[in-house]
Amino acid sequence: MPIHLSFLGAAGCVTGSAYLIQTSRAQILIDFGLFQGMGDKEDLNQMPPSLDVSKLNAVLLTHAHLDHTGRLPLLSRHGYTGPIYCTTSTIALCGLILRDSAHLQMMDVERANRKRERSGAPLLEPIYTAEHVAQVFDLLQGVEYDITREVAPGIRARWVEAGHMLGSASIQLCIEEDGDTKAVVFSGDIGAKGAPILKDAVGFKSADVVVMESTYGDRDHKPLQETVEEFEEIIRDTVARRGKILVPVFAVGRTQLLLYLLAQLFRRKVVPKFPIYLDSPMATEATKIYWEHLKLFDEDFQALHLERPLAEDLSMLESTPTAEDSKALNDKPGPCLIMAGSGMCTGGRILHHLRHNLGKPEASILIVGFQSEGSLGRRIVDGDKEIVMFGERIQVKARIHTLGGFSAHAGKTDLLGWLSPIAKDKPRLFLTHGESRGREPLAQYVRKQFGLNAELPVLGQRVQL
Ligand SMILES: [Zn+2]
CATH class of the missing domain: 3.60.15.10 (Ribonuclease Z/Hydroxyacylglutathione hydrolase-like)
Known part of the structure; x- marks a missing residue:
């Protein structure tokens, strides 16, 4: 046969x-x-x-x-x-x-x-x-x-x-x-x-x-180095404005990539350390699984980690397991970076962070993943000046950044x-x-x-x- x-x-x-x-x-x-x-x-x-x-x-x-x-x-x-x-x-x-x-x-x-x-x-x-x-x-x-x-x-x-x-x-x-x-x-x-x-x-x-x-x-995607440089600039600018940086993320992959890049920024003293909140129980769990398999990562990662464990650079990383912990982030001052799902802003904790920050000129929304047609994330990327959320009209004053090179x-x-x-x-x-x-x-x-x-x-x- x-x-x-x-x-x-x-x-x-x-x-x-x-x-x-x-x-x-x-x-x-x-x-x-x-x-x-x-x-x-x-x-x-x-x-x-x-x-x-x-x-x-x-x-x-x-x-x-x-x-x-x-x-x-x-x-x-x-x-x-x-x-x-x-x-x-x-x-x-x-x-x-x-x-x-x-x-x-x-x-x-x-x-x-x-x-x-x-x-x-x-x-x-x-x-x-x-x-x-x-x-x-x-x-x-x-x-x-x-x-x-x-x-x-x-x-x-x-x-x-x-x-x-x-x-x-x-x-x-x-x-x-x-x-x-x-x-x-x-x-x-x-x-x-x-x-x-x-x-x-x-x-x-x-x-x-x-x-x-x-x-x-x-x-072909934009060269990675250019994307990393853009990422650094966005972080530096928002930190200088003492704003919050919101990143809608999917739990597995992009989250760990961003944590790695942030650890490098802190180690190179590009910016002073600031709080990073992993506001997603699933992303927290996925990150734990990633860190348990360090041996599978590339030479650059190994070299950096051998020099000093990444956890030391990420000493200001905090997970927020409950919905109350997540809501409490609204009262935290900037600068800080919040990663939350869903990755296309179609639901999840990112929504209440957007509601509180889209109208603030000092805040940055950083889009690092694909946004499908019809999603809230897509409307933000497309530059809608007004977003209706939870029955509320919000004038978009935060800076919107799209980084396509992290595919x-x-x-x-x-x-x-x-x-x-x-x-x-x-x-x-x-x-x-x-x-x-x-x-x-x-x-x-x-x-x-x-x-x-x-x-x-x-x-x-x-x-x-
Ligand atoms: Zn895949």
Whole structure:
């Protein structure tokens, strides 16, 4: 029987990553992510009809982000009890992210059901609960980078550094079928070269088949050094005005990057130390997990940490676990920096900080992540002069800064660099994890640079390898 590959997500969009490999002896899944921000298409977050859990031998994860792991609890809900392999540091982050996901879904369903109850419509159920998360968490098994192991009959796998978040990996499969062996690689999400804290992506030297992300396949980001300089200037200016710096953040990745940069600022005495408030229990937990895995970070991080532990530079870092602690920050004087969720200002504690500070000319709002269409964060970035929050009109007088150069994803040049050593083998190439504006231009660059014709699979497509 030929080997088959099915695209169960991230085909033409950037969420829902999931790929199914089928041979005569085994079936494995690579990632099983949640579809996010798809509006009415979110009913995609169900068990795909082509996936028979009773035939599944193993699941392999590239990294912990929700768009790569968020459908895993569906597997336990449908009776899966096999292994889920991921790098050791991914286990803790995955638990944190999935527990939060179950909680958010429960809240969304409760909110929707209150409306439905009033209109007499049938009530909704969350796609999974905290119990399913606990069950699936027990199935996670840690693997080390660069060690090949058998994951299913006739399938060996090896995880290598992808430089995208703590524990992130690209995965190489060696699949034996009909006396032949095929090397199939999945890029996972690839990080930008030279990004702070993380080691650079390693990549592979050869492959027969490549499934590669294309999120920013159309462009390069602003050079990181420029972004870091801009960041320093914003901090210096706001501190001089004795204002508050508000940073809407997602808990994992960007928060730790900013803490690292702030530690460096204090160590170099660019500004005197000032209080930093981590106003997000999830970000606090994620930061703890990051700091427990210092050995996985790059040489610059190691050198800095060896010279003197980063914790000393961050002696004014404080976590604010409860809602009361968070509200008490309103009365604290500037200068100070507050990191709070959600990253797109669509909810969470950042809202009450914005309400108190958007109208203050001495304050700065620092946007470091992607803001989707329709989010409050997007309106702030777009320069709306008046924002309505909590039924109140607020004139925006704070300074708004957008720093685009901290992306966790490689730009076009780094993506092509990752593919370059494999391209000489003329592998079959599938571009996924990108909207049309990312993957179509990348397909053109790949054709021009390597003479490869990339395939752009659609959701549900099944191909013979
Ligand atoms: Zn990711």
